[in-house]
Amino acid sequence: MPPQSKPLKSSFFSQEPLFGIDKAILPKTVGAEFPPFAKETEIFYNLNKTHRIAALKKGMGTNSKGLFNFRGKMSWLIAAVVVGGFAGTAFGHDAARGKVVYQVCTACHGAGGEGNKAVNAPHIAGLNAWYVEAQLNKFRSGMRGTHPRDIEGMQMRPMSLTIATEDDVKNVAEYVETLKPNKGKTTIKGNSDRGKNYYAVCMACHGDKGQGNQALNSPPLVRLNDWYILSQLKKFRSGVRGTNPEDITGMQMQPMSMTLPNEQAMLDVIAYINTLWED
Ligand code: HEC
Ligand code: HEC
Numbered sequence: 001m002p003p004q005s006k007p008l009k010s011s012f013f014s015q016e017p018l019f020g021i022d023k024a025i026l027p028k029t030v031g032a033e034f035p036p037f038a039k040e041t042e043i044f045y046n047l048n049k050t051h052r053i054a055a056l057k058k059g060m061g062t063n064s065k066g067l068f069n070f071r072g073k074m075s076w077l078i079a080a081v082v083v084g085g086f087a088g089t090a091f092g093h094d095a096a097r098g099k100v101v102y103q104v105c106t107a108c109h110g111a112g113g114e115g116n117k118a119v120n121a122p123h124i125a126g127l128n129a130w131y132v133e134a135q136l137n138k139f140r141s142g143m144r145g146t147h148p149r150d151i152e153g154m155q156m157r158p159m160s161l162t163i164a165t166e167d168d169v170k171n172v173a174e175y176v177e178t179l180k181p182n183k184g185k186t187t188i189k190g191n192s193d194r195g196k197n198y199y200a201v202c203m204a205c206h207g208d209k210g211q212g213n214q215a216l217n218s219p220p221l222v223r224l225n226d227w228y229i230l231s232q233l234k235k236f237r238s239g240v241r242g243t244n245p246e247d248i249t250g251m252q253m254q255p256m257s258m259t260l261p262n263e264q265a266m267l268d269v270i271a272y273i274n275t276l277w278e279d
Helices: 023-029 038-045 049-057 072-090 095-109 129-141 151-160 166-178 192-206 226-238 248-257 263-274
Strands: none
Touching: 095 151, 095 166, 129 151, 129 166, 192 248, 192 263, 226 248, 226 263
16 A cells, blocks of 8 residues: 555654654653653664655754754754654655565565465465554564464564564555565365365355455465465464464464364365465
8 A cells, every 4th residue: 555545643742652662751851951862863863864864854954973953952842843753754654664674574575575485484475464464463472473383483473573663563564565466386285176165164254255354354365375374274273373362363263273174174275265366
């Protein structure tokens, strides 16, 4: 989704975190002596050059030490408002910023989000931003990717923690959604006619075309790699995924995996899901 279609969050006094720092503390620091925004300033200067230039165009000067030229309480108040506004622009769930964050992800998921079976990293291109964000937050909080038998999840979890802020989680999720999905190779064999019968259960939440349903927190299945679906169904069935008491949506899926009595049933339902892809 293009960034301009999202409302910009520029309210300085809102409770939204600023660079991951609770903004509620900021009004209290306005009027304090220099450097009231040391932390924010430092993070600000770690941003990439484009953003700094954008900020300079907004009238923020810097001296040779890279600190703001502003002096005095009033100036700091103005700076805070400008930085607040700037934060809204730079981190307004913006796919361009998300692309920068995504660089680290390319190592496993590929530049186009195509995935890489050799490292168990699934195809994620075009996956809905709401779902990507939810999963990244699960990895970050440890709801997913901490079970001792979740080898692949444990590879992903530290990667989710490389994302510095909540806003960048949203930005990278937004960027992943913009990537063009591509149909991977069929790697499993199953009976799609039998699979269709099993899929009757799945349809209630994942949709008749496997398109997913945000209202039920159910992701699309149609764009996933078949080998990845198999691995996740096994994880749900064995309780490696979807059993953490805080993982409400995972716990909705977990009992559903039990409707597939054995591996053959999983292969059959996946064979059916493979037939649902539409260009
Ligand atoms: C070291 C390799 C590696 C890197 C780097 C990596 N991932 Fe992953 N990612 C994985 C693996 C492996 C899985 C599969 C986990 C599983 O099987 O449960 C995964 C799973 C995911 C999922 C879950 C997909 C789904 O359908 O539920 C998302 C979303 C994701 N990664 C996004 C990202 C993003 C965004 C980044 C960059 C910040 C990233 N990954 C970096 C290896 C990686
Ligand atoms: C009651 C609703 C519901 C039903 C029915 C259901 N699911 Fe799910 N499913 C979910 C939810 C919710 C999630 C997301 C879990 C999470 O947030 O981690 C999910 C996740 C999944 C995932 C993981 C996708 C990914 O990208 O990692 C797979 C695979 C899956 N479901 C397959 C199935 C299959 C196959 C069936 C039928 C046997 C089925 N589901 C039935 C709700 C459902």
